[in-house]
Amino acid sequence: SPSDPDLVERARKAKEKLGDKVFVLGHHYQRDEVIQFADVTGDSFKLARDAAARPEAEYIVFCGVHFMAESADILTSDDQKVVLPDLAAGCSMADMATAEQVAECWDVLTEAGIAEQVVPVSYMNSSADIKAFTGKHGGTICTSSNAKRALDWAFEQGEKVLFLPDQHLGRNTAVRDMGMSLEDCVLYNPHKPNGGLTADELRAAKMILWRGHCSVHGRFSLDSVNDVRERIPGVNVLVHPECKHEVVAAADHVGSTEYIIKALEAAPAGSKWAIGTELNLVRRLANRFAPEGKEIVFLDKTVCFCSTMNRIDLPHLVWTLESLAEGNLVNRIEVDKETEAFAKLALERMLALP
Ligand code: 13P
Numbered sequence: 001s002p003s004d005p006d007l008v009e010r011a012r013k014a015k016e017k018l019g020d021k022v023f024v025l026g027h028h029y030q031r032d033e034v035i036q037f038a039d040v041t042g043d044s045f046k047l048a049r050d051a052a053a054r055p056e057a058e059y060i061v062f063c064g065v066h067f068m069a070e071s072a073d074i075l076t077s078d079d080q081k082v083v084l085p086d087l088a089a090g091c092s093m094a095d096m097a098t099a100e101q102v103a104e105c106w107d108v109l110t111e112a113g114i115a116e117q118v119v120p121v122s123y124m125n126s127s128a129d130i131k132a133f134t135g136k137h138g139g140t141i142c143t144s145s146n147a148k149r150a151l152d153w154a155f156e157q158g159e160k161v162l163f164l165p166d167q168h169l170g171r172n173t174a175v176r177d178m179g180m181s182l183e184d185c186v187l188y189n190p191h192k193p194n195g196g197l198t199a200d201e202l203r204a205a206k207m208i209l210w211r212g213h214c215s216v217h218g219r220f221s222l223d224s225v226n227d228v229r230e231r232i233p234g235v236n237v238l239v240h241p242e243c244k245h246e247v248v249a250a251a252d253h254v255g256s257t258e259y260i261i262k263a264l265e266a267a268p269a270g271s272k273w274a275i276g277t278e279l280n281l282v283r284r285l286a287n288r289f290a291p292e293g294k295e296i297v298f299l300d301k302t303v304c305f306c307s308t309m310n311r312i313d314l315p316h317l318v319w320t321l322e323s324l325a326e327g328n329l330v331n332r333i334e335v336d337k338e339t340e341a342f343a344k345l346a347l348e349r350m351l352a353l354p
């Protein structure tokens with residue numbers, strides 16, 4: 001939808017008044033009306049690095065979701081303030097792994113006698129508490145663009161990986177990129193005693209996958225892929241690795257949001273693409289590449305926007321920028337010192353991956 005010209009003008013003015021004091025980050029899944037004010041756009045990996053590279057900005061306005069703002073706070077200096085324009089912009093996947101559940105899981109692994117062999121690898125899409133757990137137990141963070149490198153590293157440190165919280169990214173990376181079999185993976189269900197697994201099952205596994213998923217990407221199905229192939233002969237199916245294993249196995253290409261953008265930039269005119277990722281990004285790419293004769297469709301019309309990403313809209317951004325311009329620090333995201341120290345360890349291991 002076109003943005004309200006009055007709000008656009010107010011955002012522009014407030015941002016101009018703030019000048020170099022503010023740096024606005026926009027995740028690829030954000031609305032167009034928000035993305036137009038982003039100083040930089042990217043996937044979660046790129047934005048984590050970009051936030052850390054702006055020490056002169058007093059305010060980092062993070063147009064994305066809560067775990068991304070937490071990561072930015074962890075990676076920036078203490079006097080920089082990270083602001084999330086709507087505090088209700090969470091992530092259902094990140095909420096699927098709580099600190100208590102993960103501590104309990106570690107007890108289960110200890111009981112089974114395997115905790116010393118296990119290296120935790122946590123997806124960026126997790127709370128600061130989970131990142132701190134990961135750092136404390138010698139593990140690393142990964143994103144969808146470096147999951148294979150993170151697993152390569154982890155299997156140099158130990159024999160088994162506990163992958164949190166996205167079972168699909170964990171399984172897809174293990175099977176597609178690491179040559180493991182589905183039998184090498186077990187699913188730990190935090191709502192069942194002992195994760196629903198026996199000690200023998202845990203001892204036999206190489207990958208212990210947390211039972212979490214993305215409520216958006218998890219909705220693409222094998223039918224979505226089969227239907228689009230029937231509808232559009234010659235279509236290239238390109239999906240995000242948060243999709244289910246059967247969807248990823250049926251797709252032609254798999255990759256993070258940055259990968260998807262690069263693949264479409266490199267695609268020849270006349271090529272046809274069905275994309276399985278968040279709708280704001282797919283629409284933007286369809287509009288951007290239509291003039292070059294690239295036909296881009298959304299993989300499954302019954303799948304919707306990420307509702308929490310969409311909570312950041314122009315009215316929230318205007319309110320945030322105007323408040324900051326008037327000297328009112330609103331919606332600050334601040335991770336406590338102890339959590340920050342351990343979470344930073346895990347994030348720095350990620351940033352140091354080869
Ligand atoms: P990336 O930006 O790392 O591709 O992650 C996708 C996602 O779901 C972010 O919430």
Ligand code: SF4
Binds near residue numbers: 029065092
């Ligand atoms: Fe979370 Fe999925 Fe939304 Fe990303 S797209 S913020 S993983 S619910």
